[in-house]
Amino acid sequence: MPRVPESGSDATTTDVPPGEPVESGDLSRVAADLAADAHVRASRWDQDGGLPDSVRKEVAASGLLAADLPERYGGAGLHPLALGEITARIGGECSALRGLLTVQGMVAAALLRWGTEAQRADWLPRLAGGELTAGFAATEQGAGSALGSVETRIEASGRSGHRELVVSGHKRWVTFGAVADVFLVLGKYEGRPAAVLVDAERAGVRREPVNGQLGMRGARIAHLSFDGVRVPRRQLVAPPGLGLSHVVGTALDHGRFTVAWGCVGMAEACVEDAATHAAVRRQGDIPLGDHQLVRSLLARAAVDAAGARELARRAAQARAAGPGHGVSETLMAKYAAAAAAAAGSRDAVQVLGSAGCAPDSRAARHFRDAKVMEIIEGAQEVSELHIAERLLRRFGDAARGTDRHVRPRLPGESP
């Protein structure tokens, strides 16, 4: 599996003093150490109640979280490609840990883009410094792919002369929801989509940890209830009406980017495990790798992984142009990488046989986690709708004046 380039090879310490900007080379080294640790411990986290708080805090203190934020907000100003490589490195070992990076990055990206200067100055350094763990709370029982139908209410409180908001609703499947300090919550304000930051410690916030789900078992997932939770109005992010299209849209775009790279890491790890096993394992006198059918599985997985990496790289390059760039490239990369991870992990388990079914099998864990990647941040089918929509736009004749509107409505669209 390709390794993260270690450009800062002269740096010998991973003890980054808090508040000091770090070089991407240093962060690559931190990520490599973290990945090595996860290589040994991830299956334990997967089986025993999740990523321990101590590890989460260690990661937070290392400067890896939201490291693509500009230095003035406490980030390392990491180039998308460097962020991608780091995410792949970690995702190749543990999706729960990668999920921590993903969620923190999503909330930070949304605030960087659509927070006021005061909000950015208040929240971003605490997210980048790891003082706060963020959660992203969009999904509800009745609103998954189509987030436009969320029912969580965000209302002005008459009591406090409209300086407070009251948040009421139920959110599901919040990654790190069991331990996060602050949630970016999608709701409706006077019927219009709105996003608000809700601190976990406020009265009326309840968490119900989720255990035993198919994948991402280490990711401290929780369902959340907000029962008339009062927050200062200054925690509203962007004006009501823009909470979904702009705030959540930006968060999901960033999430798709790190999920894509995480899946690249998973797909590559599966190729490594399957090929290693096929090279050394013999049945009778014949190494598994001498069977043409096994070679076919290996070859296809390797090509899928390499293709996913190139699409993720292309997305990273497009994103380097600045916020808002590379949205469609990222969507395509996430789609391809989730498919590569799902197919590659399935075939890796196949080649590994019973070893692939063992409780501590990395391929088995990736197999379960990769299926989840085909559902979150836009299910595969939803990604296909968007990808095809952009093809029709590019090649269609509507731009030349034919007034047609013939396409299925996409999730989140207004009727």
Next chain:
Amino acid sequence: MNDVTSQITGFLSAALRRRVEPDDDYFAQGFADSLFALELVTFVESRFALTVEVEDLDLDSFRTANRITEFVRRKTGAPESGEAHAEGS
């Protein structure tokens, strides 16, 4: 139609796959998908070499091509009759 507005209606017509006139309220008409709003912001930023801040974002300033034109003029300080600063991509 001035040049700024025609660039904007050109983008909108291509993105929404239907002819968009300067006063069409395309959000209300429901033709925008969930990625479109961000693509529109990015288009306006790079085509007119400006940055859209959250303070600029009330729903109305992006509601029609003519509104976007007004917004671009305000941000770039271009006079009413001026031609576009067609910079960026």
